[in-house]
Every structure is written in structure tokens, then in C-alpha cells.
Amino acid sequence: MLKRQDIEKLEEQYLAPYAVKSGASLGRRIREKEHAYRTRFQRDRDRVIHSSAFRKLEYKTQVFVYHEGDYYRTRLTHSLEVAQITRSICKSLRLNEDLAEAIALAHDLGHPPFGHTGQRVLNQLMKDHGGFEHNRQSLRIVTVLEKRYPDFEGLNLTWEVQEGISKHSRDGDNPILKNKQFKYPTLEGQVADFSDGIAYNAHDLDDGITSNLLDPGELGSVTLWKENEKVLEQRYANLDLELKKYQIVRAIINDLVTDFRKTTLRNVRKYGIETVDDVRSCKARVAGFSKECNEKNLELKRFLFKNMYHHRKVRRMEFKAELYLTKLFEAFSRYPELLPETAHKEGSKDSMERRICDTISGMTDRSSIDEYKKLYSPDEGLGTLI
Template identity: 50%
Template structure:
């Protein structure tokens, strides 16, 4: 038995909720669709095969890439977000393929060294249009990835582009990429929520594994205190297996609450279409009020004890120094840039071309490039 695209779309429509995205409105450049894949499956595969996606393996989540093989990278973070998002989407009857595609693409625009790198590039580009990782992700999939003869970018569906554009409410995307009133599809909202859930759990895990966070300090946080006590774990004697159990149960609790709270919001608002979701006054994918407040406390704890730990701050400053020096050299002496980047200077302008080049670097490449430019003994 073979399932053609039409068969897959028909089966998909039977199981999707009324508020789920059922079909695509198309692409900017008309093209023949795959005989055996839906448009959103085709989008997912295009994202997976990009250079930008592969580079995520060597980009920072919290720890720099060379600091250990077991810490999350931007790639493993992306995969965890996709898993959480699909779990929520499946339970709510959403379009799982669209959800997964948005999740896999949501961090394509991150520069080396995580949010520190983003802040540095934004400051350096203040007089030249700024830098924001959601905007850069859109730039990658619509312009920078060149893989097809008839157009630049990946020619993704409008729904996928909208999902990337509306991933974070703080980012204001171009209106042409938003199909409704600006809230985005529920699939996109679920990815945003899954992103928050995933990094809360796995950053806590990495902090404990590294020793920068002491297990007994989790007694200060209501959510981790409740979970550990429910499991019978002693935070003053937490070993590796106990840590794994704690993180697993915490993640499960947040996912379950996200499903139940979002479903309750949908029922209360009586939304019956994707358009109704987009037009709703506020985002519908959310945690319950009680769990949301507890998660906020946990995130505040992570910012205070982990993200702003002296060790992390020292590593962050090193990263900032590297990017500042690279940017200064490239913009004052563009002749040292690789020839393809020099060509893009003619098309994009010096500062945007340099910004694109640096944003595309991995942590490892940026450090190696810094050594090549500033260490006399490095060839």
C-alpha cells in the first residue's frame, strides 16, 4: 500500500482539531509538490538539510561547545524543543508536521555564543539595522540559503514562515509574513511554549551536572522542592540517577500542565478555526496560572544562580571580546574576508554582510578565526 500526498492530507484532516492548521496557502514561488509528502513535511525536510541547521551542533546553549560533550548545544536544544512541541501538538490535535518544522527552524538565526553573541551583534549593528535571531532565522530561510535555481531561500510555505516570524511575541515580524492578526497559529504558539519548557528543564540539568548549581539550593524553589519531595528525593544527597529522575518528572509535569491549560483556554474561548486563534486577544498556548508562577520563580533562580554565575560570566565576556574583535577587523579591513563574503558585501552592504558571516559561525570557527587573525603563531 502506498500513501500519496493527497491520501496523507485526507487522513490528516480527519484527525486534526478545528483550530489546527489543515492545509497550506502556498509558497511565494509556485512549485510542484512532492507526490509522497505534504507541504509541511517538505518544509521540515528542507530545514533539516540546511547548512544553518547543521551548524547548530557547534553553537552555544549555555556552555561553550568545547566545555564538555554532555552539555546541551543549540542543536540538541532544538531537538528537545521539537520533541516537547510534538507531544503537546499531538495531545491537542494540532498539525504535528507544521509544529515540528517551526521547532526545528526556530533557532536557525542564533549566532555563536548564544544570547551573548546576539546581544553583541545587535549592539554592533545598532546603526545598521540591528540584529535579532528571529529576524535572522527568517533571513536564512528566505534569502541566505541558496539551494534552488529559481529562487533564493527555501521557498517554505506561508504557514511555516508565519510560525518562525511569530515564535516570540516580543519580536515584531514584517506584516506580510503574518497571515492573521499577529498572534500566529496555535502550532507556532506551542513551539514558543515548548521552547520555554525545554530550556527550563535542560538548563537546570546542565547546571546541576556542571556543579555550578548545588542540588540543595533547589530547596529554595517551590517547583523543584515539590517535585523532589513527591519523588522522595533528598536534594542534599542527590546523585546522578536522582538528578535524571528529577529532570524527567519536572519536564513531564510542565508538558502535562501545558496540554491541560491550553485545552482549557481553547474550550473557554470556544475557538473553532485557526483564524479565531490568530485573532484572539492573547496567546492561547500557556501554562496554568499556578504552574506559570512557579516556573517563573525557577527561571529567576536559574538567572541568578546559573546564567549569572561568575564562571558563565567570564566565559560570556570572552565570547563578547571575540565577536567584537572579529567585527572590527572585518569592517575596517574587508579585504581579509573570504571571497564569497566579499562578493556579498557588494550585494548586501559591508555591515550586513559581515553580520551575516559572523552570525553563521559556530563557536569553534569563531574561536579559530580569532586565533588566525590575532595569534602570530596560528596559521
Template identity: 40%
Template sequence: MRAPYASDPAQARGRLIPEEESVFRSCFQRDRDRIIHASSFRRLKHKTQVFVEHEGDYFRTRLTHSIEVAQVARTICGALDLNPELTEAVALAHDLGHPPFGHTGEDALAELMAPYGGFDHNAQAIRIVTSLERHYAEFDGLNLTWETLEGIAKHNGPVTGDIPWALAQYNARHDLELHTHASAEAQVAALSDDIAYNNHDLHDGLRAELFSTDDLAEMPILADCFIEVDRKYPGLNYYRRRHEALRRFFGILVEDVIDNARRTLNEVQPQSVTDIRHAGRMMIYFSPALWEDLKVIRKFLFHRMYRAPSVVEMRKQVTQVVRELFPMFMEHTDLLPKQWRKDVAEATTEVQMARIVSDYISGMTDRFALQEHERMILKGDKTASTA
């Protein structure tokens, strides 16, 4: 039994291009499946979170991260009687717009695109699922439902003020009501993203030896987790001990979101998904007490992991890769792959050309960007790519 404020596929607002719906799958299931089969989703396996793709096979990639987010989101939606297929679709799509090299690549591309309208990974995800995926006979993009597009666009809250150009461009065709909150399912996807990366960044930082288990055992929330593990499993070996502690940390974050969401929903008493959108506040968030503790952990990760000397050095190197690829493709548009030539031929302004180059570079994996940089810049092989 779904909650009255859960998103109902039978009441979905439909797709920009009308289609005959599936007999066997709801519209949200179909959205999820289209995202899974998208080429941009497959490329996430070679796009990284913090580390660059070649630095180790055990570190999370955007693909494994997205799967973890979807798993957490389905769990929370199940506990809150929300629609699990919609939250899964939003969770799986939320990182599609990330360029190579994580936030470092995004910062570099945003700087390069500043004269041409900027770059934003959330807006780029909308551009991918509404335009750049070009496989279907009747439309560009994936022709997702309004609810899934809304969730991708504003899962972190209303989008107001200076709206990223890629999002503004699509919104002019298909109003996503950017001034309102998204569905509860999309909000769950957003919090699941926070839960997943806070947990797995601790795992990855330990594996990279940027900090130790003893460092974590002194942190809020985590200290109690280690105490509980030591009480229950005295003498447990190092690797199992830290895994058991991080398991408990993960569970605490999930349970806190569920408990706090139940309290918030009980206070607001929404009777429809429309009530969620117009509540004027988020429904799904951490409790204030846990959030204060989590901020301490996030600050620790910022200094000890995201700004670790080895990570900062790699950031410099990959930033240079993006900074050198962009002007090269702007000057030598013939180097773009064959399937991009039609867009190039139709571009009449420098801004349009910059957006094509931005789309192409942002779609690269870490591996491919490094290979192309070595081939074209370092070795000077100015022949068209076959990607």
C-alpha cells in the same frame, strides 16, 4: 482527527516561489525536511546555549536543544489534535538565527549593528531560510510555506512597533501578517522552547556544579518532585535521584501547558486557524499558578547560572571575540570566503556591507569564531577564510 483550528496542509497558503508539491509528503513535512538538511541547521551542533562549545561535551548545544523542543512540541500537538509536522518545522528552525556564543554573542552583534539597523536572532532566522541558504537552483533560501515562515517570525506573539530590519525586509515582499498571532502550532513551539530550556538548564547547571541538588530540592515544583522520588525510591543514588526528579519536573510543565491550553481553547471555541490568529490572545501558555512558581526557578537560574562568575568571565571573553572580528571584516572584506565575494561586490553602502559581515559572523559556530579570532587577530594571519 485534527481539531478544526489545526493547520491543514491542504489549505496552506503556499510558497513565495510556486513549486510542484511532493506526492509522498505534505508541504509542512517538506518544510521540516528542508530545515533538517540546511547547512545552518547542521551548524547548530557547535553553537551553545549558555556555555561555550569547548567547555564540555555534555552541555546542550543549539542543535540538541532544537531537537528537544521539537520532541516536546510534537507531544503537545498530539494531545491537542494539532498538526505535528508544522510545529516540528517551527521548533527545528526557531534557533537558526542565533550567532555564536548564545545570547552573549547576540548582545555583542546587536551592539555592533545598532548603527546599521540592529540584529535580532528571530529576524535572522527568517533571513537565513529566505535568503542565506543558497543551494537550490530556482530560489535563494528554503522557499518554506507561508505558515512555517509565519511561525518562525511570530511564534512569541505579534510583531509590532519597531520591526527588526531583516524581518521587515522580507515582510515587504511576502506579508506574514505580523500584527496577528501565529497558528496554535507555532505557539506550541514557543512554549516547548520554554519547557525545554528551563529543564535542561537545570541539568547543565548541576553538571557544571554551579548549584547543588539540595538547592533544587528547596525550589517550587521541584520540591514535590524530590519528595515523590524519595517516597518511591528510598536510598536512590545521587545521580539517579536528581534525574528522576527532573523527569517529573519536565512532565509537570508539559502537562500544565496541555491542560491550560484545553481550558483556553474551550473558552474561546475557535473554529479555524484564522480564529486562532485573530483571537487577540495566546492560546498556548502556562497556568497562572505554575507560571508564578516557574518565575522563582527562572530567577534562581539567572543569578546562579547565567550570572555565575565563571559564566560572566567567559561572556567577557567571547564578547571581545565578536567585537574584534566585526571591524576587521568591515575593513578587510577580502578576508571573507569566496562565496561571499559576490555580495561584497554588489554592496554599495556601509550599511549593506555591515549586514554582509553580520550575516557571516552570525553564521559562525563557537569553535570557528574562536579559531578565526586566534588566527586573524591574535596571530595576525590576514589571509582569506576557507569556510
């Protein structure tokens, strides 16, 4: 039977020299006894999966609100897809899969209800109180808000996982990296970041076609779609749209991942990367796409932005989402006693506005709509204790 020490020795032997080794982790804020057969990063992954915030992702929007159909992606399915892509890339590059998977699974914990609309609305409502950004909120969740252990607040994750969470997309906005004077995250963190973008674009393309928000005929102008459609039609004649869509999306993911792997390995050689600190202090991000592939990916993003995210049906839901969240914030600000008891914890150093923001951002699409109805619909909830 493998012990933790055995796994750590295998990492030293198998992983690339610039991969993060679990035995060399910078540790946790609160020191804990090591587990007998799980590495530090494996424990972090498990803690994320068992957290309340992770379970709530099932009912948080990717693009479509949870009740619009069982097929569409949620933040939970998106996180699982990001983790799958992340693990595949890391295995092929001999990086630490457990660390990267923990980062990938945790990267959206701080997303509020209603996706990017929710983030924009909460940031506006909190503009005089420190703002709101979902990567920061993810870090806040795993360091403060989760209450599962008697010895510490949060999940007490390792420094490397927290680095990857807070470093998910913004280089200049990372308190952990600023304190440690590192410019970039580990390669595992960079892989999780790019995997998020790969999954996001490809799977929104899938959902957009299924929902009829996107016209497959117009996708002929998108290079990634056009190239893979041509190859597919040479192999299969008169393929139905459902199969055709699935196969093209699958091929797009493969194209992006393949280019990402090749380019990242080329950059490792180009910048002379030999250690984890070489990755963090490099003059540029080591992981990334080639110039040609990056242009194709940006073209797909622009197409989705114009034709899907700005679609009338999506914008209509965004309007309603803004109404829900703004009215909840106003109600809780005017009557703080409406907040749940956990928001009134004795001795809290957080402002009332931050506690309100934590409460709303922790809601799901469903619970925020229900709470709005309870507060603003005259007949809702009468005769019951809430």
C-alpha cells in the same frame, strides 16, 4: 501506499478544526510542484534538517561552549529536544505535528555563536545598521542566505512555517504577521514557542547541576524542584544524585507539559476557538500555562538567571565571547577583503555591515575562535594558505 493527497485527507478527518491543514497552506513565495507522498510541511521540515545552518547548531552554545564537555546541550540538541516536546503536545491536542516540528527545528537557526551573549554583542555592533535579533536572522536564513536550490534563494518554506519562525517570541515584531494583519501565530507556532521555554529551563537545570554551577541543596527553594523531590524521595530512599537529578528534571517537564495542555484546551473553549483564523485573531494567546504553573516556571527561570547565568565561570566565558565577536567585526569592517567570497556576492543589496553580521552570526563557537586566532595571534596560520 499513502500519497500526499491521502495524508491531506487524513488530516482533515483527524486534526482539530483549529489545526493547520497542510492542504490549506497559504503556499510558498515561489510556487513549486507538489511532492507525490510528502506534504508541504513535511518537505519544510526536511529542508530545515538538511540546511547548512541546522548542522552548524552542533557547535553553537546553549550555555556551555562546545569544548567544555560532550554531555552539555548545544543549540542542535536543544532544537531536537524542543521538537520532541512540540510533537508530543501537538499529537495530544490533535494539531499538525509536521508544521510544529518544522518550526521547532528552525527556531534557533539564526542564533549566533556564544548564545545570548552573541546576540547581545551583535545587536550592539549593528545598532546603527538595523540591529540583530536571532528570530529575524532565522527568517533571513530560510528566505535569503541558504543556497541550495537553483530556482530561488533560501529554502522557500511555506508561509506558515515562516510565520512560526518569525513569530517565535515577539508579538509586536513580526513583518509577516503585520502584513497579514494577524495578531498571534497558529497554535502550532505557539506550542513550539512554549516548548522552547520548557526545554530551555529544564535542561539548563540539568546541565547546571552536572557542571557544579548549581548547588542541588539550594534548589529546595524552587517549588517545581521541591515538589517533585518530595514525591521521588517517598518512592526511593537514598537515590544517587545523577538518577535523582534526571528523574526530577523529567518530572518537571511532565508537570509543565501537562499543565500547558490542560490550560490550552481550557482556553480553546473559553475563547470559542473553531478555526485557525480564530486562533490568530483572538484577543489573547490561546496556548499557555495556568496562573499557578506560570508562577512556578518563572520562579525556576529567576533561580537559573541568578545562580547559573550570572555564575562567575559563565560570565568569564561571556567576556571572552564579547572580545572574539567584537574584534572579528572590527577586523572585517576595516578590511572587508578578509570576508569569505560569498559575502562579496556581485549585486548584493545588503550593506557591508549586514554582510559582516551574516558572516559572524553564521559562525560556530569553534570557527569564530579559530578565525579570531588567525587574525590576532601573530604565529597562527603562518605558512599556510587560508
